[in-house]
Amino acid sequence: MSIRNRLLFWLLSGLTVLGACFVLADYLIDRALLADIYDDQMSQIASAIPVHFSGSDLETSGPALKYDGDDSILQIWDQNGKLSYSSHPAIVLPRFSTLGFSETKWRGSEWKLFIRKTDRNLIQVAQSLTGRRNIAIEHALRSLIPLLIFLLIMALLIHWSVGTGLQSLTRLSQELAKRTPDKLGRLATQDQPAEIRPLTHALDTLLQRLGVALEGQKKFIADASHELRTPLATLQIQTQLVEQSLGSGRETRALADLKAGVKRTSHLVEQLLMVSRLESAGIHDPHIPLQLHEIAREVTIDLIPYACTRKINLGVEQLDAGLIMGSEHHLHILLRNLIDNAVRYTPSGGQVDVTIRARQDEILLEIEDSGPGIPPAERERVFDRFYRCLVPQATGSGLGLAIVKQVAELHQAEVQLGQARRLSGLKASVIFKRAA
């Protein structure tokens, strides 16, 4: 059901019920008032008959009255019990005996009676109770007419006002229909009712966010294809070099170069896929309670062979136990990227220490190395995708720290880069919230 019809239905139903109550109350009050007035009238009529009244006094002058539903019927009997006068000869009620007011049933209808006895006569005034009721109903029904007019005016007003109110919704949907991924401009809010403005604002915010996300994706795809171009071109050259080296004795060297090239490229592709997967990870990867120090130990052990090839002393300083909520797979990736960086950028013979410290309501992960560190001016920028510091040995994809940041955000954790105190190189810290 449309908003307009729903409003019309409920408001008019309410008003109709209210109106019906008014009409009913009107009827009940009218009936009580009329009963008082009619009772007075009846006793007055009976009292107006003189004590020594004789039927012949009226018979000639009194015209026979036509009975009209609520009329009072006056009947007089003399002391012989003979009906000497009847105001409505067409209706002859029997002589009742209860003096004063009484109610009785006669031939299926109810009557109100007032009986007065004088020395010579018995005076009976009767009135139909159905007649009285009909008059009250007639009054109440008459008050229905203004009520119906009122309901009609209300219906027209509601119809009209809801129509104008909803026009702004129609305008809003027309504006929305005009939006395309390239044209996500702000929605107009002028002349909008206060109720619709929050909706417009929410839609606007959503559109802006979508715009930013779309921009980001476009930039990512552009950057990714740019970044892939160089390693793919290198691979092509390396393949040619292998081809040319066949039979010249330099095959082994050329093949080793090609292998290294393939490895680098597949690492880059892997990192690229990881970045795009993490973008939608919030929906796919459920967070469960995890022991961070166990993951840290596993990753460190995994990377020891790599550290050995670079003659780096990789070890753990302190591994406090403590639960955090997270995705095991993503935390593996975070730790692997941070430790890999520390090992990769620390000169041969250096040291890398992994630490997990449990605090009151935080678990702190720290990776320190004895390498060159990152200058403070670049500590923010290294989190950008594809950003690499200009150091000679930089051979990575520039995506590692971007991935670390994404994973940290998914875990509501905070990543900081700083100066290592003991080892003089870089200290990368991630502060996780402790699981309740």
Ligand SMILES: Nc1ncnc2c1ncn2[C@@H]1O[C@H](COP(=O)(O)OP(=O)(O)O)[C@@H](O)[C@H]1O
């Ligand atoms: N432990 C570290 N010590 C010195 N420099 C680092 C360290 N970690 C990262 N960096 C610098 O930050 C840059 C970005 O790192 P990252 O995003 O992991 O990309 P990648 O390692 O693929 O180059 C690196 O190119 C490197 O110059």
Ligand SMILES: [Mg+2]
């Ligand atoms: Mg890296």
